[in-house]
Amino acid sequence: MRRRSFFRVAGATVAASTLVLAGCADDPVAPDLSTPGTLNLGSGDIGVLNYAYLLEQLEAAFYQKVLDSPPTDFTPAELAAFTELRDHEVIHREFFKQVLGTSGIPTMTFDFTSISFTSRASVLAAARTFEDVGVAAYNGAGKLLTTKATLGQLSKIASVEARHAAFIRDLLQLSPFADVVETSGPFTGAATALTPAQVVEAIAKFTPFLVIIADLPTS
Amino acid sequence: MNILKLLADLSAVDPDSYERISGRRGVLASLGQTGRRAVAAAVPLAFGTVLQKAYGRRAATIVDAFSLALTLEYLESDFYTRALASTSLVFPGNTRTVFQAIAQHEQDHVTFLQKVLADSGVAVPAKPKFDFTGSKNNTRPALYADVFQNFGTFLKVAQLLEDTGVRAYKGQVETLATDNDLLEGALRIHAVEARHAAHIRGMRRTLLGANVRNWISTRDEVITTPGVTDAVYAGEEVARQGLIDLVNYFPTDTSQILTGTKEQVTISLGEAFDEPMTATTASNIASLFIYV
Incomplete structure (x- = not known):
């Protein structure tokens, strides 16, 4: 079945991804990108992996844009570090692309118009958002997975994102742990975690499409 | 059950699994001819037993995972508490404030883990005796004689302990996969340890000029001792x-x-x-x- 016709049959709804995985493994999960533009992450572990893939795409695209035309007040050391950050995020992005294969979301285009790429302060502030949100997203995503190996794999990336986040905070001379470590409640001393809904909201201004998370696992 | 897929997944997370399960001294071999026939006849059932045999001697239970974590958190907590109490250790700039925050986190982690173990009806392990010079209470030569006098030595040991913590928690997350609350707790503590490690690495670079990144890299200058502490980064x-x-x-x-x-x-x-x-x-x- 050709992709188009398959999705007409399946209704191009979120459920399509499940159907694809169940019966049409060779067909990609084609998101519905018609106006106003939606991106359906899918369900199960695939959906969670697509969620991580989306975040890594966003981070990689951001760092690449910084490197394309770096702020003039970036120091050489900062430029070198941002190159490493870009490389790490590209690796994460391509890792998920390979793992997901035909179940992966497509390469997305992001809206970075809210960031002033000529300003070091603006770039660092944006980097802080991406990294802190990324860590919190991974912290909340682990329990959504059912495959142990996938869980282990995501944890390998999560701590690297935490290292990135700490580095950016140092550059901004921010208090290292404010707002990212719980100071009360049952998880006192643990890092903050965000649900997919909270993450999608936090990155909404960078995603000129509606991210549909309705079929992601909730526990 | 897709045995090949399972084996592939296993080898992905544990490179030794193939040898452990099917190698010369592995479980399949130890089953003998009858056992192998039984496996072939009833693979899904037998395979679970095989896996249990292969991994059963490892710390595979949640209690073991949390007991290990508690030992490491006792270690870190005591380490920072003693450092902050040392009258001969000088903390430059705002670093004392940062380490006070880190010490509080480690104490919070101890409390969290103690509660989990107590709630599980398990005897909470007591805090061991620590000697952060590595001399085991002067019974052997010290590894870090001036750990609480020299800020550089202190930061090195701190980095080794934090990077170990990150890797150790990561080694246990799959064991915790069946319990969402504990898994989330462990993952979230793990992320804090990673932030600690990264800030400490940053201090070594910016304050002391060390060639070290905030993330673990083979480009970092080596601070481990072969045969003693090199396991901290082995396989990383x-x-x-x-x-x-x-x-x-x-x-x-x-x-x-x-x-x-x-x-x-x-x-x-x-x-x-x-x-x-x-x-x-x-x-x-x-x-x-x-x-x-």
Whole structure:
């Protein structure tokens, strides 16, 4: 079945991804990108992996844009570090692309118009958002997975994102742990975690499409 | 049950699994001819038993995972408490404030883990005796004689302990996969340890001029001792993730997406993933600073 016709049959709804995985493994999960533009992450572990893939795409695209035309007040050391950050995020992005294969979301285009790429302060502030949100997203995503190996794999990336986040905070001379470590409640001393809904909201201004998370696992 | 898929997944998370299950001294061999026939006849049932045999001697229960974590948190908590109390250790700039925050986190982690173990009806392990010089209470030569006098030595040991913590928690997350609350707790503590490690690495670079990144890299200057502390980073550099071979995936010379040569790409791949550590390795590292 050709992709188009398959999705007409399946209704191009979120459920399509499940159907694809169940019966049409060779067909990609084609998101519905018609106006106003939606991106359906899918369900199960695939959906969670697509969620991580989306975040890594966003981070990689951001760092690449910084490197394309770096702020003039970036120091050489900062430029070198941002190159490493870009490389790490590209690796994460391509890792998920390979793992997901035909179940992966497509390469997305992001809206970075809210960031002033000529300003070091603006770039660092944006980097802080991406990294802190990324860590919190991974912290909340682990329990959504059912495959142990996938869980282990995501944890390998999560701590690297935490290292990135700490580095950016140092550059901004921010208090290292404010707002990212719980100071009360049952998880006192643990890092903050965000649900997919909270993450999608936090990155909404960078995603000129509606991210549909309705079929992601909730526990 | 897809046995091949399961084996592939296992080898992805545990490179030794194939040898352990099917190698010469492995479980399949030890089953003997009858056992192998039984496996062939009733693979799904038998395979679970095989896995249990192969892994049963490891710290595979949640209680074991949390007991290990508690030992490491006792270690870190005591380490920072003593450092902050030392009258001969000078904390430059705002670093005392940062370490006060870190010490509080470690104490919070101890409290969290103690509660989990107590709620599970398990006897909470007592805090061991620590000697952070590594001399085991003066019964052998010290590894870090001036750990609470010299800020540079203190930061080195702190980095080793935090990076060990990150890897040790990571080694236990799959054990915790069946319990969402504990898994989330462990993952979230794990992320704090990673932030600690990264800030401490940053202090070494910016305050002391050390050649070290905020993430673990083979480009960092070596601070471990062969045969003693090198287990902290052993295996951390692997570039290949399970069945995904990115080493041969990225273009090399004319790369538009990654900088540098294949050698540099391999280094970047090692940096981009933090690797887990077995419970045994983590215990061995902790024991460098424990005496009885």
